[in-house]
Amino acid sequence: MSRxxxxxxxxxxxxxxxxxxxxxxxxxxxxxxxxxxxxxxxYLPSSPSNWNGAYLGAQGGMAWGSARNKVKxxxxxxxxxxxxxxxxxxxxxxxxxxxxxxxxEADINYSGENGTSVNGGxxxxxxxxxxxxxxxxxxxxxxxxxxxxxxxxxxxxxxVRGNGSSSSSTEVGMALGAGVEGKITDRVSAxxxxxxxxxxxxxxNLGKQKVESDQSSNILRLGAAYKF
Numbered sequence: 001m002s003r004x005x006x007x008x009x010x011x012x013x014x015x016x017x018x019x020x021x022x023x024x025x026x027x028x029x030x031x032x033x034x035x036x037x038x039x040x041x042x043y044l045p046s047s048p049s050n051w052n053g054a055y056l057g058a059q060g061g062m063a064w065g066s067a068r069n070k071v072k073x074x075x076x077x078x079x080x081x082x083x084x085x086x087x088x089x090x091x092x093x094x095x096x097x098x099x100x101x102x103x104x105e106a107d108i109n110y111s112g113e114n115g116t117s118v119n120g121g122x123x124x125x126x127x128x129x130x131x132x133x134x135x136x137x138x139x140x141x142x143x144x145x146x147x148x149x150x151x152x153x154x155x156x157x158x159x160v161r162g163n164g165s166s167s168s169s170t171e172v173g174m175a176l177g178a179g180v181e182g183k184i185t186d187r188v189s190a191x192x193x194x195x196x197x198x199x200x201x202x203x204x205n206l207g208k209q210k211v212e213s214d215q216s217s218n219i220l221r222l223g224a225a226y227k228f
Contacts, residue, residue, distance in 0.1 A: 023077040049144045049183055051093045051101045057225025059193070060086040065217040067126035069160065070201075074120035081127055083112035085219050091137070101139040101146060108132040111157070113217060124162035124206075126213045131156045131197055132145040133175040144183040150195075151176045158202030161211050165206040167179040171215075173199030187227050 063085040070076040087109025088179035093101050114127025135152030159168035179193030197217040204211045 005030060014044070049141065049186075050095065051139075051141055051146065052095050053227045054090070054092045055189070055225040055227040056088070057088040057189075057223050058086075058088055059107070059191075059221045059223030060084070061108070061221025063111060063217050063219045063220060065113065065197075065215065067115055067117065068118045068214040069119055069124050069126055070212040070214075071119040071122075071124065072212070074209075077117035077119045077124075079117035079124075079126055081113045081114035081115035081215070081217070083114055083127070085109050085111050085113065085131075085221060087132075089223060089225070093137075093139075095141070099141050099179035101137075101138045101141050101148070103139075103152065104135070105137055106132070106134045111217075119211075123161060124160055124211060126160045126215060127156075128157045128215065128217065129168070131217070133195070133197070135175055135177075138180070140191075145180065146182070147180045149178045150193075154197045154199060156197055156199045156215070156217070158199060158213055158215050159207065160202075160204045160211050162211065163207040163209050167206060167211075169202045169204070171199035171202050173197065175218075189225050189227065190224045191225070193219075193221055193223065194223070 011184030064082040066078050067081050068078045083183055087107055089107035091103055091105030093103035096102055109131050111128045111131055116125045118221055129162050132155045135150045137148050137150045139146040152175050154173045156171050157168055158171045175197055177193055177195035179191050181189050181191040183189045201212045201214045
């Protein structure tokens with residue numbers, strides 16, 4: 001290396017060193033602060049809503065479905081059923097990762113759903129006085145809004161009136177549904193939910209007549225809950 005080249009190289013190193021030292025003095029010996037956006041404050045993303053915890057609520061809506069009444073030795077007829085549905089529900093949720101929520105829920109409801117079919121010239125009124133479910137839930141949380149799917153076991157009162165008599169039995173079947181829940185506050189949420197309840201035939205003795213009734217229900221309801 002020539003003498004002139006060596007002197008030029010040393011001069012360049014000296015200039016770079018002086019520039020780095022000056023920058024360190026300006027920023028207090030640390031890396032430069034992050035660039036601030038317009039308005040003077042850095043952007044801080046909001047935290048996703050916390051869905052963890054137990055809750056209790058009330059719900060109400062309308063139910064509709066069908067009852068297929070088979071009168072032994074006479075005929076089989078179907079009746080359209082409808083009526084109100086109100087009750088209580090409760091459960092627990094847990095956040096899984098950033099957006100998924102899993103949980104379990106149970107409910108118990110009063111039902112006014114019923115309908116009448118005419119079998120062999122006689123009227124048979126089928127319906128349900130109550131229903132309940134025990135279900136799992138899986139949702140995807142978009143901050144304060146969570147669409148979800150749910151499914152589990154249904155317990156349904158299956159009743160029939162006719163021939164001056166009445167009979168009822170509790171049938172165990174399936175519950176399938178979906179809905180969307182939104183947080184009004186950190187403690188209070190509201191939901192819109194659809195639920196299908198399907199059960200096997202219920203067997204009834206009305207006087208001297210045996211009736212088998214196959215009932216199913218669709219429920220559309222609103223609910224509001226408080227998280228503890």
